Amino acid sequence: MKKRISIAFFIEIIFSLFSCKPQKNKLPKGFVYVEKYIPDLIVDLRYFSSNNFTGRPVEGYESSVLILSYKATLALKNVQEQLKNKGLGLKVFDAYRPQRAVNSFEVWSKKSEDVIAKKEFYPNVNKRDVFALNYLALKSGHTRGSTIDLTLVNLKTGQELDRGSPFDFFGSISYYDTLQINALQKNNRKILKEVMLDNHFKEYPEEWWHFTLIDEPFPETYFDFPIK
Numbered sequence: 001m002k003k004r005i006s007i008a009f010f011i012e013i014i015f016s017l018f019s020c021k022p023q024k025n026k027l028p029k030g031f032v033y034v035e036k037y038i039p040d041l042i043v044d045l046r047y048f049s050s051n052n053f054t055g056r057p058v059e060g061y062e063s064s065v066l067i068l069s070y071k072a073t074l075a076l077k078n079v080q081e082q083l084k085n086k087g088l089g090l091k092v093f094d095a096y097r098p099q100r101a102v103n104s105f106e107v108w109s110k111k112s113e114d115v116i117a118k119k120e121f122y123p124n125v126n127k128r129d130v131f132a133l134n135y136l137a138l139k140s141g142h143t144r145g146s147t148i149d150l151t152l153v154n155l156k157t158g159q160e161l162d163r164g165s166p167f168d169f170f171g172s173i174s175y176y177d178t179l180q181i182n183a184l185q186k187n188n189r190k191i192l193k194e195v196m197l198d199n200h201f202k203e204y205p206e207e208w209w210h211f212t213l214i215d216e217p218f219p220e221t222y223f224d225f226p227i228k
């Protein structure tokens, strides 16, 4: 009996060593898979899909998993807990972003003939100006691992709250302080901003969805490991 158990154990070890199951990546020290710490987080990693301003999956996004610094993850966990009392939760569109993705955005901005997602994401902006207008950054906080793009959802329905403009809409209506939105939309942006600021994130005036941890652990490092 004992011998049979040890043979089975041996086979299991060999099988797991050569298993074809996709393995999660070993992350650099200080980074974590966010959903391990916040399992009820809704994730819609837009750059892993074609539903983004480029109209295509983005380089470096090899899997639909959310990665952040451990420090930013703990702060985000508090945000999610505080929102629960209001019947709200978070939906996240982007977190850590590899430098190769940022580089690919730069290449994309120079290809004037490629406008497949213009109508939806940047109808009134010339794509070659998106960096100068601060809708994109060559040195992005996302690449430092403590910046996140997110919105609020109603916990009962799972529906996103109305913020007056969609995620990654490049236009002045996405400025936090725009006068182009109604009182409800303004209030929804305010709820998100207040809970993020309460948890040591700072806002980004040009994009209501973008927040960076104030005391970020890697303020000078632009990482380039792929998301998988």
Ligand SMILES: C[C@@H](N)C(=O)N[C@H](C)C(=O)O
Pocket: 094, 134, 135, 136, 137, 138, 139, 140, 141, 142, 149, 168, 207, 210
């Ligand atoms: C593209 C948008 N989601 C974003 O994150 N923009 C800022 C400015 C960035 O690229 O860091």
Ligand SMILES: [Zn+2]
Pocket: 094, 142, 147, 148, 149, 209, 210, 211
């Ligand atoms: Zn962002």
